[in-house]
Amino acid sequence: MKRALDAAAFLARRAFGALVVVYLVVTATFFLNRSLPSDPARMIAGEQARPADVARIRTQLGLDRPVGVQYLAFLGRLVHFGPSHFEREKTPDHATCGHLGPLHFDLGRSYQQRKPVLVILGDRLPYTAALAFSATALAVTLGVVSGVLAALRRNTAVDATLVGLALLGVSAPTFLLGVAIQYLFAFQLELFPLNGAGKGLLDAARHLVLPTLTLGIFGAAFYTRLVRSEMIETLSADYVRTARAKGLSTLRVVVVHALRNVLVPLVTVVGLDLGALLGGAVLTEQIFSWPGVGALAVRAMRDRDGPVIMGTVLVSAIAIVALNLVVDFVYTFLDPRIRRARN
Amino acid sequence: MRRMGQVRLASAARVASWALIACASAIFAASFGLGCRGGKRPPRGRVSNATEPQRGGVLRFSIFSDLPTALDPAVSFDTETAPLLQMIFSGLVTYDAKGNIVPDLAERWEVLDGGRTYRFHLRHGVRMHDGEELVADDVKRSAERTLAKATGCPAASFYDHVVGAAAYGKGEANDIAGIVVESSHVVTFELDAPDATFLALLVLNFMHPTCKNAGRTYDPSYEDHLCGAGPFKLGTYQQGRFLRLERWNGYFVPGLPYLDAIELRMAVPTLTQRFELERGDVDYGREFARPDLIRFQSDPAWAPFGIPSVEKSTYGESLNVEVKPFDDRRIRQAVAAAFDRPHLEKFFEGAARITGRLLPPGVPGHELPVREQVYDLERARRLMAEAGYPYDPVTGKGGYPETITYLTGESEGSMRFAQLLQYDLAQIGLRLEIRAASSSLYYVLSGRRRATSIGYTGWNADFADPSDFFEPIFTAASISEEGSQNHAFYSNPELEKLLVAARAELDTEKRLAMYQTAEQLVIDDAPWAFKYNLLRYEVLQPYVRGYTPHPLGLGYFRDTWIDAAAQHAMRSPFSPFTSEGGGSLGALLHVPRAKSPRLPIDPLETELP
Numbered sequence: 001m002k003r004a005l006d007a008a009a010f011l012a013r014r015a016f017g018a019l020v021v022v023y024l025v026v027t028a029t030f031f032l033n034r035s036l037p038s039d040p041a042r043m044i045a046g047e048q049a050r051p052a053d054v055a056r057i058r059t060q061l062g063l064d065r066p067v068g069v070q071y072l073a074f075l076g077r078l079v080h081f082g083p084s085h086f087e088r089e090k091t092p093d094h095a096t097c098g099h100l101g102p103l104h105f106d107l108g109r110s111y112q113q114r115k116p117v118l119v120i121l122g123d124r125l126p127y128t129a130a131l132a133f134s135a136t137a138l139a140v141t142l143g144v145v146s147g148v149l150a151a152l153r154r155n156t157a158v159d160a161t162l163v164g165l166a167l168l169g170v171s172a173p174t175f176l177l178g179v180a181i182q183y184l185f186a187f188q189l190e191l192f193p194l195n196g197a198g199k200g201l202l203d204a205a206r207h208l209v210l211p212t213l214t215l216g217i218f219g220a221a222f223y224t225r226l227v228r229s230e231m232i233e234t235l236s237a238d239y240v241r242t243a244r245a246k247g248l249s250t251l252r253v254v255v256v257h258a259l260r261n262v263l264v265p266l267v268t269v270v271g272l273d274l275g276a277l278l279g280g281a282v283l284t285e286q287i288f289s290w291p292g293v294g295a296l297a298v299r300a301m302r303d304r305d306g307p308v309i310m311g312t313v314l315v316s317a318i319a320i321v322a323l324n325l326v327v328d329f330v331y332t333f334l335d336p337r338i339r340r341a342r343n
Numbered sequence: 344m345r346r347m348g349q350v351r352l353a354s355a356a357r358v359a360s361w362a363l364i365a366c367a368s369a370i371f372a373a374s375f376g377l378g379c380r381g382g383k384r385p386p387r388g389r390v391s392n393a394t395e396p397q398r399g400g401v402l403r404f405s406i407f408s409d410l411p412t413a414l415d416p417a418v419s420f421d422t423e424t425a426p427l428l429q430m431i432f433s434g435l436v437t438y439d440a441k442g443n444i445v446p447d448l449a450e451r452w453e454v455l456d457g458g459r460t461y462r463f464h465l466r467h468g469v470r471m472h473d474g475e476e477l478v479a480d481d482v483k484r485s486a487e488r489t490l491a492k493a494t495g496c497p498a499a500s501f502y503d504h505v506v507g508a509a510a511y512g513k514g515e516a517n518d519i520a521g522i523v524v525e526s527s528h529v530v531t532f533e534l535d536a537p538d539a540t541f542l543a544l545l546v547l548n549f550m551h552p553t554c555k556n557a558g559r560t561y562d563p564s565y566e567d568h569l570c571g572a573g574p575f576k577l578g579t580y581q582q583g584r585f586l587r588l589e590r591w592n593g594y595f596v597p598g599l600p601y602l603d604a605i606e607l608r609m610a611v612p613t614l615t616q617r618f619e620l621e622r623g624d625v626d627y628g629r630e631f632a633r634p635d636l637i638r639f640q641s642d643p644a645w646a647p648f649g650i651p652s653v654e655k656s657t658y659g660e661s662l663n664v665e666v667k668p669f670d671d672r673r674i675r676q677a678v679a680a681a682f683d684r685p686h687l688e689k690f691f692e693g694a695a696r697i698t699g700r701l702l703p704p705g706v707p708g709h710e711l712p713v714r715e716q717v718y719d720l721e722r723a724r725r726l727m728a729e730a731g732y733p734y735d736p737v738t739g740k741g742g743y744p745e746t747i748t749y750l751t752g753e754s755e756g757s758m759r760f761a762q763l764l765q766y767d768l769a770q771i772g773l774r775l776e777i778r779a780a781s782s783s784l785y786y787v788l789s790g791r792r793r794a795t796s797i798g799y800t801g802w803n804a805d806f807a808d809p810s811d812f813f814e815p816i817f818t819a820a821s822i823s824e825e826g827s828q829n830h831a832f833y834s835n836p837e838l839e840k841l842l843v844a845a846r847a848e849l850d851t852e853k854r855l856a857m858y859q860t861a862e863q864l865v866i867d868d869a870p871w872a873f874k875y876n877l878l879r880y881e882v883l884q885p886y887v888r889g890y891t892p893h894p895l896g897l898g899y900f901r902d903t904w905i906d907a908a909a910q911h912a913m914r915s916p917f918s919p920f921t922s923e924g925g926g927s928l929g930a931l932l933h934v935p936r937a938k939s940p941r942l943p944i945d946p947l948e949t950e951l952p
Contacts, residue, residue, distance in 0.1 A: 036783070036784075037783075037784050037787050037788075038781075038783030038784060038786070038787055039783070039786060039787055039825075039826060042783075042786050042787075042790075042826055043783055043786075044412075044497070045420070045497040046412075046420040046421055046497050047782075047786060048420075048802070048803065048805060048815070048828070049420065049497045049498065050498070050500045050501075050815060050821075050828065051821070051823045051825075051826045051827065051828065052500045052503075053496070053497050053498060053499055053500050054497075054826050055826075056495070056499065056512075057495055057497065060495050109563075112412050112413075113412070113413060113563075113582060113583075114413045114418070114561075114563045115413075115563050115582070120582075123582075179614060182615065182618070183618070186618070187618040187621075187622060190622070194615055194618055194619055194622070194624060195608075195611060195612075195615050196584070196585075196608060196611075197584065286610070286612060287612060287615070288615075289584075289608070289609075289610045289611050289612070289615065291581075291583060291584050291610070295409070295610060296583075299409060302781075302782070302783075303783075304783050
C-alpha cells in the first residue's frame with residue numbers, strides 16, 4: 001500500500017512539473033510569435049491584397065488588440081468549461097472546441113485554412129505517430145542487433161564494418177539519405193511509392209516504408225554505436241564473468257544479463273528521440289509528402305499562422321514531456337536499484 | 344550442450360553480421376550503379392497522331408504547395424487555387440485563350456449609363472452541380488456571400504464601387520442594393536462610377552455563382568461540398584494532400600470537358616515531381632528546380648513536350664521616392680540605366696524575360712510601344728554627376744557618400760540578384776549593403792513608410808487589365824503608413840488624372856492609349872527599375888493533348904484530353920517508346936500500372952443525371 005502511495009505521489013509530482021513545463025513553453029511561444037516583426041493579416045490576405053482588405057481582416061481576427069489581451073483570451077480558451085454535449089454548427093462559441101465532458105480545449109481556428117486547429121491536428125497526428133513509432137521500432141531493432149553483434153565480434157572485420165556503416169548512417173544528413181532512398185527504391189526499382197500517404201491501411205503501410213527507412217536507418221546508426229559501447233563495457237563486468245563462470249550459455253548471458261543493463265541508457269535516448277519525432281520529422285515528411293505535424297509546423301511558421309504554431313508546439317511539448325515521464329517509469333522496471341532509491 | 348549453444352550463437356552472429364553487411368553493400372552498389380544511368384524512360388515522340396479529342400482518362404499532377412488557404416471562391420486569393428476554382432465555378436464572363444473577355448454563364452451583356460450599369464443575360468438551362476438551374480438569384484446570393492462581413496474576403500475592396508457593397512460589407516445593410524435581379528435570367532450591377540475594368544473583375548472567382556448549399560456567408564465546411572457550374576465537380580478533397588475533380592456531365596458546353604477526372608497531389612517536393620514525371624506517375628509538371636528545368640528544356644526527348652509562357656508579372660527594384668537619395672528623380676533614372684540587363688539575361692538562362700517596362704506580355708497595352716529603361720552606364724554616371732554625386736570609376740572616389748541598405752528575400756536566388764545589383768550600382772557610385780529578410784518580415788519592411796530606400800519588388804496581375812499594374816502600386820491611394828503596396832511611395836498627379844480617365848473610358852483603343860502615356864510616365868519617373876518578367880515552363884506527357892497555358896492560370900484543363908493509344912504505348916513496361924526498352928524491377932515484380940479504359944464520347948454522358 002505504501003509503495004502504491006509513494007508511486008502515486010511521485011506520479012503527481014512529475015505530472016505537475018510536466019504541466020508547468022508545457023505552460024511555460026506555450027507562453028514563451030505565444031510571446032515569441034507575437035514579437036516577430038510580421039503581419040499575420042497580410043499573410044492571410046495575400047501578398048497583393050489591398051491595405052483596406054488587410055486592415056479589415058486584422059480587425060476581424062482581433063489582431064489589432066494589445067498582445068496581453070490576446071494572450072489572456074488565448075489562455076482562457078485553451079482550457080475552459082462548457083456543455084458536455086453540443087453541435088458545432090449550432091454553438092458558434094464552441095465551434096472550434098474539443099472536449100472531455102464539460103472540459104473543453106480550444107486552440108482556435110487556423111488563419112490560413114480557417115479550420116479548427118484541433119481538427120487539423122487530429123488529421124495529422126495519426127500520420128506522425130505512425131511514422132514516429134515505426135521508425136523508432138526499426139531503429140531500435142536494427143541498432144540493438146547490430147550493436148550486440150559488433151560488441152560480440154569486437155575488433156573483427158564484422159565490428160569494423162558495422163561501426164563504419166553506423167558512422168556513415170549518423171553522418172548522412174536526413175535530406176540526403178531520404179532522397180537517396182527515394183531515388184533507389186521508388187524511382188529506380190519502383191518497389192515502393194515515391195511519396196504520399198496512400199488510401200486504406202495496406203496502401204498506407206506501403207507508403208510508410210521509405211520514410212520509416214529514412215528515419216530508422218539514421219536512428220539505428222546512432223543506437224548501434226550506443227549499444228556497442230555499453231555492451232562492451234557490460235560484457236567485461238564482474239557479474240557477467242560470474243554468469244559465464246556459472247556455465248550459462250552466451251545467449252542467456254547476453255540477452256538476460258548484459259542487454260538488460262544496456263537498455264537503461266538506450267531507453268533514455270529512445271524516449272527523447274520518440275518525443276521529438278512525435279513533434280514531427282520535418283525533412284522526412286517533406287521529402288515523402290507525408291502529411292504529418294512537422295510539415296504543418298514549418299508551413300505555419302512561414303505563414304505566421306499563430307493558432308497552428310501554438311497547436312504544433314503544444315503537441316511537441318506534450319509529447320516530449322509525456323515520453324520523459326514514461327521513461328522515468330520504465331527505469332524502475334529495468335533497474336531495481338532506481339526503484340529502491342526512489343522508494 | 345552449452346558448447347553447442349555457444350557455437351550456434353557464434354555462427355548465427357557471424358552469418359547475421361555478414362548478411363547485414365552484404366545487404367548494405369548491395370544497396371550502396373545498386374544505388375551507385377543505377378544512379379549512373381541518369382534519367383529514365385524519356386518519351387521518344389508521339390506514338391499516335393490522333394487529332395480528334397477523345398473523352399476519358401484521368402490527368403494527374405503534383406504541386407509543391409499544400410494549398411494552405413481555404414479552397415473557396417469567396418476567400419481564395421492566390422495563383423495556385425485560382426485555376427482549380429475556375430474549373431469548379433464558372434463566372435458570368437471569362438477569358439478566351441487569347442485573353443479576350445467572352446460570355447460564359449451570361450450569354451450576353453450590356454454596358455449602360457456610360458459604364459455605370461452592367462446588365463447580364465444568363466444562359467437558359469445551365470445546370471449547377473446540384474442539378475438546379477442557374478438563375479439570377481444565384482448570382483446575387485453568391486456575390487453577397489463573398490462580400491458579407493463575416494466572410495472576410497481578401498479582395499472585397501475590388502467591389503466597393505458596386506452600389507451598396509461597402510455598406511453591406513460593414514454589416515450596415517441587408518443586401519447589396521446595386522445588384523438587381525430583374526428577372527429569373529437577368530441581373531444588373533450598378534456602380535458608383537463608370538468602370539471599364541468591371542468585366543475583368545467578374546472573371547475572378549469571387550463573383551462566381553455557387554450552389555445554395557454554400558450558405559449566406561463563408562463556412563469552412565463548404566470546401567468539402569464545393570458546388571458551382573464549372574466543367575468539373577468536386578470529387579475528393581483532403582486539405583494539403585489530395586484533390587480530385589470529376590467531369591460534370593451537365594456542363595453547359597456540349598462535349599466538354601474531355602477528361603474523366605483531374606487528380607492533384609499537394610506538398611510534393613520539386614525533385615519528387617521530376618521523378619514522378621519521368622516515371623510516368625504524373626501527366627503534367629510545371630515546378631522544377633533549376634537543374635531539372637534545364638534538363639527538361641535541353642533533353643531532345645522531353646523538349647518537344649515543353650510549353651514556355653510568360654507570367655503576367657513584372658519584377659524590379661523599388662526606389663523609395665520619399666527617402667534620400669531616391670527622392671531625386673535623376674538618381675532613380677541612373678539606377679534604372681545602370682542595371683546591366685544583358686548580363687541578367689545570361690544569368691537567368693532562359694528562366695526570365697528581361698524587360699525595361701511595366702506592362703508584361705499578355706496584359707492589354709503591352710503591345711503598344713514605349714521608351715523602355717535600358718542599360719546605359721555612361722548616361723547613368725552623367726545623371727549621378729548632375730545630381731551632385733560624380734563618380735570616378737578609375738579611382739573609385741566620389742558617388743553617394745553613404746551606404747544604402749537594400750532589402751531582399753532570403754532565398755539564394757534573391758541574394759544572387761542582390762549581388763548583381765550591388766556590383767552594377769557600385770559602378771556609378773551607389774554602395775549597397777544587402778539585408779535579406781524572411782517573406783513575412785520583407786512585407787512589413789517594404790510596406791512601412793520610410794523604412795526601406797531600395798528593395799526587390801514585383802507585381803503579379805490580379806486580373807489581366809493594365810489598371811491593375813498602376814492603381815495598386817503607383818497611386819497616392821495605395822500609400823499607407825503600414826502595409827503599403829506602393830513600395831516606392833510614388834504618386835504623380837498627372838498619372839492619377841490619366842488613370843481615373845482611363846478607368847472610365849469604354850473605348851478600348853482610347854483607353855489603352857491612356858495607359859501607354861501612363862506607362863511612359865512611370866518609366867521616366869523610375870519609381871521602379873524594371874528588370875524581368877518571369878517565364879513558366881510546363882511539361883506534358885506526349886499523350887496529353889489540347890492543353891495551352893490559359894489566361895485563367897496554369898493548369899486549366901477544361902479543353903485538355905488524353906490520347907489513349909499513345910498513353911497505352913507509353914505505359915507498357917516493354918514499350919519500344921521508352922528509352923530503356925523495358926520496365927523496372929518493380930514493373931517486373933508487379934503488374935504494370937493500371938490503364939484506364941478509353942471510350943469514345945458517348946452522347947448519353949452529356950445528359951443531365
